[in-house]
Amino acid sequence: MTTVLVSGAVANKHRQGGSIWVRMSWAEALREAGFDVLFVEQIDAAACVDATGAPAPVAASANLAAFEATMAAFGFAGSAALVCAGADGTEVHGLGLEELLAVAGAADLLVNLGGNLRWAPLLERVPCRAFVDLDPGFTQIWLAEGRDVGAAGHDLHLTVGANVGRRGCPLPTAGRRWHPVRQPVSLERWPVAAQEPAQGFTTVASWRGAYGPVTWEGRRYGVKAHQFRRFAELPRTLGTGFTAAFDIHAGDDADARRLHDGGWTLVDPATVASTAAFQAYVQASAAEFSPAQGVYVEARTGWFSDRTVRYLASGRPALVQDTGLGDDLRTGAGLLTFGTVEEAAAGARAITADYAAHRAAARRLAELHFAGPRAVAPLLQLAGVAP
Numbered sequence: 001m002t003t004v005l006v007s008g009a010v011a012n013k014h015r016q017g018g019s020i021w022v023r024m025s026w027a028e029a030l031r032e033a034g035f036d037v038l039f040v041e042q043i044d045a046a047a048c049v050d051a052t053g054a055p056a057p058v059a060a061s062a063n064l065a066a067f068e069a070t071m072a073a074f075g076f077a078g079s080a081a082l083v084c085a086g087a088d089g090t091e092v093h094g095l096g097l098e099e100l101l102a103v104a105g106a107a108d109l110l111v112n113l114g115g116n117l118r119w120a121p122l123l124e125r126v127p128c129r130a131f132v133d134l135d136p137g138f139t140q141i142w143l144a145e146g147r148d149v150g151a152a153g154h155d156l157h158l159t160v161g162a163n164v165g166r167r168g169c170p171l172p173t174a175g176r177r178w179h180p181v182r183q184p185v186s187l188e189r190w191p192v193a194a195q196e197p198a199q200g201f202t203t204v205a206s207w208r209g210a211y212g213p214v215t216w217e218g219r220r221y222g223v224k225a226h227q228f229r230r231f232a233e234l235p236r237t238l239g240t241g242f243t244a245a246f247d248i249h250a251g252d253d254a255d256a257r258r259l260h261d262g263g264w265t266l267v268d269p270a271t272v273a274s275t276a277a278f279q280a281y282v283q284a285s286a287a288e289f290s291p292a293q294g295v296y297v298e299a300r301t302g303w304f305s306d307r308t309v310r311y312l313a314s315g316r317p318a319l320v321q322d323t324g325l326g327d328d329l330r331t332g333a334g335l336l337t338f339g340t341v342e343e344a345a346a347g348a349r350a351i352t353a354d355y356a357a358h359r360a361a362a363r364r365l366a367e368l369h370f371a372g373p374r375a376v377a378p379l380l381q382l383a384g385v386a387p
Contacts, residue, residue: 002109014067067093109385130154223293224294
């Protein structure tokens with residue numbers, strides 16, 4: 001059986017259930033496609049903390065505990081490794097170092113999500129290395145600026161921004177050919193939610209996003225908060241329930257008050273921090289409503305959220321800000337887009353008015369475009385690998 005290494009941030013994002021789903025969905029998709037999958041993650045010693053957030057050795061860290069629990073939950077307990085490579089040597093948890101290097105040497109493909117794996121002794125053992133960009137716009141601008149995003153030393157460069165490199169998307173390509181790829185989801189692990197929704201339109205997000213604004217060719221692209229403020233009063237306008245699990249800094253109290261006054265219910269993001277809690281939150285929702293990062297929208301990247309994929313798979317319609325994704329996917333049933341407040345209101349009314357039809361259409365979209373093996377098929381074809 002052909003072996004594929006998948007690398008991504010799980011221990012590094014141990015408090016972010018949604019982010020963990022992203023990485024594990026790639027691993028599951030490749031396993032469902034018939035490959036023997038090894039999940040490997042690299043972490044810096046400085047990133048390791050205990051349950052209180054205080055610095056801790058890797059072996060005693062909350063990061064490692066979350067990594068091990070995740071691998072066990074997804075069936076990768078015997079085929080995973082967490083690597084901490086530093087000046088004092090290399091510490092490996094899970095597979096032993098020699099076994100890890102041997103498996104890598106026999107593998108045919110590395111799928112490096114966001115460039116997590118940079119440790120040369122492991123990276124260089126795999127004959128075909130594919131870098132997968134999860135943050136279109138940020139990645140390309142940073143590369144053009146000469147920053148290290150972990151893309152060096154790869155044979156293929158893929159992105160979840162379907163329009164990157166196409167006419168109409170002003171982003172740099174940084175001298176690389178970017179191949180579009182869709183976010184995969186395990187339809188078995190994300191079945192249609194049978195229960196009646198316990199809440200209305202929902203989202204999960206970091207208020208400002210993981211990164212600050214970026215600038216390219218004199219144009220400044222803002223963060224998600226800049227987009228979200230435009231829709232602060234939408235729930236009150238519609239008289240419909242909207243809930244957000246926001247990681248919102250105390251310094252943004254004015255924004256939190258504005259959202260509350262506009263009819264939003266804000267919940268502690270810690271309540272959806274685990275993978276199980278994140279899934280329960282999505283599947284208890286009637287639908288998703290979410291603006292996007294400024295660069296995704298304004299550069300028309302065609303970015304499509306991994307979070308939205310999970311709503312669709314659950315039979316929950318999605319109403320999301322237009323990033324140019326309609327150039328690549330059919331919208332209007334199950335998946336609706338908006339650019340203005342008026343369009344967002346119209347989309348919410350449309351979903352509510354024919355909810356059963358939009359639910360069914362949402363699941364069909366997931367089956368047609370995001371089912372694990374189907375989503376990763378373009379990557380496998382480019383890499384020339386088969387199970």
